[in-house]
Amino acid sequence: MRTEIRISGFGGQGVGLAGNIVGKAISIYDGREAVMTQAYGPEARGGASSANIVASERSIDYPFVQNPDILIALSQEAYTKFRPDAKPDALILIDDGLVHPFEDDQPYGIPATHLAEELGRRIVTNMVMLGFFTAVTKAVSREAMEEAIKSSVKEKFIELNLNAFETGFNYVKEKTS
């Protein structure tokens, strides 16, 4: 089955690295197929940026995300811009400290930025969200994600990133509404 995943936020929130880790976890450590594309050009500078992953059991032909099955929004602008493209029944994951969802939307929320700050480094907001994403969506195994994180960040930051991932993974999952 083809699953379309969009990870969005503003520049500097680590959206590209997060996408890279999800793609790597699926295609290298989970033994399935994954393709990632990113927006290039002026639209990728500032404002809402995104990393787009298509995951599947078999080889992927068309590589672009059209209507996400899973949308992660780390900023209000990203949520407002990308929510309409996602499937109506898509799994929506937001940083609910930063994003106010549409009235009729029922996303899964986690204060990822706040939790990352509590860990001492706001820069690991993306890892908190990836942990939450892994627990909520089960789109990729926890083990594969951890392997992908280990092979994607500098050695001295592995522990910090894995802690952040675990924080998000263990966050009590509750739908905000």
Next chain:
Amino acid sequence: MSAPRVHTGKFFMHGDYACAEGALAAGCDFFAGYPITPSTEIAEHLSYRMPQIGGTFIQMEDELASIAAIIGASAAGARSMTATSGPGLSLMMENLGLAVMLETPCVIIDIQRGSPSTGLPTMAGQSDVMQAQWGSHGDYEIVAYAPSSPQEIFDLTVLAFNVADRFRTPVILLGDEVIGHMMERVVIPNEDEIMHWERKRPKSPPGNNGNYKAFLPDDDDLVPPMAHAGEGYRVHFTGLTHDEQGYPAMDADTHHKLVTRLIDKIRSNADQIIRTEEYFLDDAEIVVISYGCTARSARRAVREAREQGIKVGMLRLISIWPFPEQMIKALGEQANAFIVAEMNLGQIRREVERFVSQPVIGVHHAGGAMIPPEPILKEIVNCQLKTGEKPWPKVMILRSD
């Protein structure tokens, strides 16, 4: 700082990086280029990797100098490469002809973007196909490959170096922005599993000048052995029409003989150069022809049409030049119709039309957005409905959305 030349392993890798790693794995030790989107990441990655393996990376002042530098490095024995996009390829055209005329192996990577002119720097195109073959003045045959995935960029970059060396010819890799900028799994094999075709070298030692002629083929493959600058052979290189020694020979007979040999050198060895992939072709009555990123959409369209019971298959052109005309002619014996899907306005469709009598329908887009599977599937279904109807209307789709 050192690191292995061949980065063996399994990676989730960017297409342009896969190209750079393919070049290193193939033994490339000289890169000269002028960065241009969407090929910049190739230069970026090689600027970091070349020093690690003791190779040379030079950022040149422009594309004219870039190709001149790689021709020179090749003449001195290096496996050399440059990387660019359409506007840069245009600037390289004069010296591409020089590389053909001097029979200097080299690899030119063209990650295509929307064209003509500056066009769409960050968006995909497939419209340099004819320029690759005909962009430099004069008659010649070029070799060009079109990858459909980051893995294939790696594999075909390796192949490009080997074909270049084996046949003493420039080889162009016609990538596109979609493939260059996408990330997917790339498996890099062990160093001893990387293909390696040798450059033909003189059989007699230097100093015995009567025995070695730089432009005299020594067997029926029409490829002359190549001496390298600095080895002691007396070699004369000129873009002027030259004799077997390399000296200018301004006469019609020598010119005709030389230019026909340069062309025949590629045509007569085409079976070693051409690469295609067949998908559901065995009983296909409708044949879809596609290449590069568009072939990914064509594959899905063919699969979905098969699920509807339509006898359709795909010929994917992995090599574009030399054109696989024998294969197309053979498909003309079995097919009722051809569909060519490409992100330009009919460059390969016109080639296919030259070799078959059946209707050839184009699914085209000028570039900027990859053609999705739907319009290709729609034309497959249309073809199925029209089978038996005459005269066949020629449909050309110009999507404007």
